[in-house]
Amino acid sequence: MNIKAKELSKIYGSGDNQVIALDKANLEIAANDFISIMGPSGSGKSTLLHLLSGLDKPTSGNLIYDGRDIYRFTDRELSAFRRQRIGFIFQQFNLLPVLTAKENIIMPLLLDKKQPDERYLKQLTDLLGISSRLSHLPHELSGGQQQRVAIARALIAQPDIIFADEPTGNLDSKSGGEVVEILKDIRIKMGKTLVVITHDNNIAGMAERQFVIVDGILREVAAK
Ligand code: ADP
Ligand code: MG
Numbered sequence: 329m330n331i332k333a334k335e336l337s338k339i340y341g342s343g344d345n346q347v348i349a350l351d352k353a354n355l356e357i358a359a360n361d362f363i364s365i366m367g368p369s370g371s372g373k374s375t376l377l378h379l380l381s382g383l384d385k386p387t388s389g390n391l392i393y394d395g396r397d398i399y400r401f402t403d404r405e406l407s408a409f410r411r412q413r414i415g416f417i418f419q420q421f422n423l424l425p426v427l428t429a430k431e432n433i434i435m436p437l438l439l440d441k442k443q444p445d446e447r448y449l450k451q452l453t454d455l456l457g458i459s460s461r462l463s464h465l466p467h468e469l470s471g472g473q474q475q476r477v478a479i480a481r482a483l484i485a486q487p488d489i490i491f492a493d494e495p496t497g498n499l500d501s502k503s504g505g506e507v508v509e510i511l512k513d514i515r516i517k518m519g520k521t522l523v524v525i526t527h528d529n530n531i532a533g534m535a536e537r538q539f540v541i542v543d544g545i546l547r548e549v550a551a552k
Contacts, residue, residue, distance in 0.1 A: 335354060335389040350372045367542055382414065417495045429469065452484065
């Protein structure tokens with residue numbers, strides 16, 4: 329999948345309260361890219377990731393997925409497109425507290441009235457080391473396990489691309505390290521494209537293309 333973001337801007341508020349959260353960001357993402365984005369708090373990282381993944385719409389600019397401008401989709405079309413083609417991992421996991429790990433993982437499929445492929449589910453949860461935790465509720469799991477459940481949910485529909493917004497930000501360094509290893513594995517073994525926001529120099533250093541964002545201005549700083 330080829331993704332082109334053209335002059336993406338997001339402006340919040342108006343007049344004296346106006347905040348330019350993202351200022352004309354341009355970015356092209358090719359299949360199997362591994363991209364990291366770093367920047368200080370409030371610099372526009374989450375705004376950019378939400379726009380790139382269709383979670384939010386820009387004030388101006390376009391986002392083209394394989395030739396299709398996804399902001400022109402209806403809300404319904406966009407939600408379905410996101411569920412089927414895009415995985416998103418949040419810093420706070422965002423699991424539904426009343427659902428078991430397995431129910432959380434397969435939720436995106438159920439919303440599309442699909443049943444999980446049990447073999448793929450098994451393969452995925454084995455890879456993530458959570459196969460024996462599937463009947464637990466999120467609060468019965470450690471932070472690292474909750475994030476691995478969230479990663480399985482992001483992957484269950486077999487999307488082409490995974491966006492992760494500070495995926496290790498709520499984890500101790502050991503579980504954070506495990507999550508990073510898993511993300512690397514997923515990219516290589518499953519051939520996914522990976523776009524990660526991070527505060528961690530080590531994670532950023534693993535990426536093949538490194539971006540920095542400051543005051544809403546995105547620029548590429550290194551490519552391997
Ligand atoms: P980061 O993820 O880099 O910490 P964000 O993208 O969350 O930064 O925010 C960028 C800027 O936009 C900040 O100044 C933030 O306060 C502002 N902002 C983000 N979301 C909103 C919102 N919904 N309403 C108003 N301002 C917002
Ligand atoms: Mg953020």
